[in-house]
Amino acid sequence: MNDKRAMTLKLTEQEMDVLDELAAKKDLSKTAVMRQALRLYQLVDLRLESGEKLFFEDESADKKSELMVL
């Protein structure tokens, strides 16, 4: 399960900028950021598949808005 395979990823300039920014913000390598993104995507996808919904909540404004992830 821990054997790794290599992959070449082509990203736009903007996507690379976002990746750099997140890596700096989270103190992670770019690879680690991509890995986290994949884990999060799977987690969200599975829960949506099971019928749950994903919301952002603003407690101070007493607001809740649904985030649609396809």
Place this chain on the structure above:
Amino acid sequence: MTQNRTFGSLGRDWMRQVAAAEDRHEAVTAGGLASDLGMLSHEGEEQPRVLGRLVEWRRLELGMTEEQLAAAAGIELGELRAIEQDDTEARSIRVIFKLAQSLDLSPEKLAVLAGLAETRNDPALSEATVRFAAKSSTAKLSKEQRRVLDEYVKVLSESPKGP
């Protein structure tokens, strides 16, 4: 691939120290997931033992004998008596649901009282349960007891809102 690491001759002294240190503590358990799965029991939040009293009161309120209620719910008389005396920890969900139907009470809330289900945010139920426990006693019903019972049954009869 599973990485297996064997702790044999390496770090024996360290392991002994660690084991001794751990022994001083009551537990090592971490359990956020247990909370998510509704598996926590809460210290100081134990539901008072009101199930038996409620069942008995409601039965008397409806003018039923023990035999009549047992027959209506399709359970053994001995089992009904054990429930009314809070004599048993283990009650099946089937019995609780049948009793709830026969007594016209909310099955879900009765299941909570029986310790067969957990409810997260039902302060109305918890509060009502504490008030009922404080005022109830086994006997034929006085006017005051009837009022207390009616209030409690009202909370139990309210359907949960939402999906």
Place this chain on the structure above:
Amino acid sequence: MVEATLHTDLAPVDLALLERTWSPKRVALFNALEKASVPRQDRPQSLHWDWGKKVPELKLLEARGFGVLCEGDWQGAMMTKTASSVSRLEATRRKPIVYVDYLELAPWNWKVTPLKRQGRYGGLGTLLFLQAVIQSFDEGFGGRVGLHALPQAETFYAGLGLKRVAHDDAKRLPYYELDSQAANRLMQHDGGAP
């Protein structure tokens, strides 16, 4: 002392087998506590847990199961997650952490003071928790680990250097976190990990 093997990637079948072994021991312990009329608040707080419910979680990329096997039985187990929790400490707010979703020992390894029982094997909690710290370093998270401790375990985690961040009302448990500095101090004292 006995030899034990640490497994760092439990499969669902491992958890299922573990629960099959631990469950009757929990029931036996419950009966012993009932017989001794031990008040509910003095009983181990994980008496009603069911590891079987956790099995579906292992298919998540972010989840990983760890266990210690000795003399043919699982002696302790832990599940960690890496994507669904972030640091709640001010200095590292929202940075990734390894979150310990679940850490528990086999019932025969529990210390049960009301019954004057000591656990059969010691040091398992520390051993497992250290794996979470190692995983955090491996992931590039700087050793940061977070968890919700059961109240009976708070002194244990405080003793390892975790800070009590706050009581989490949603989980109804206190939340603790190990920062990088504390993680480095902890690893310096470890005798066996690489």
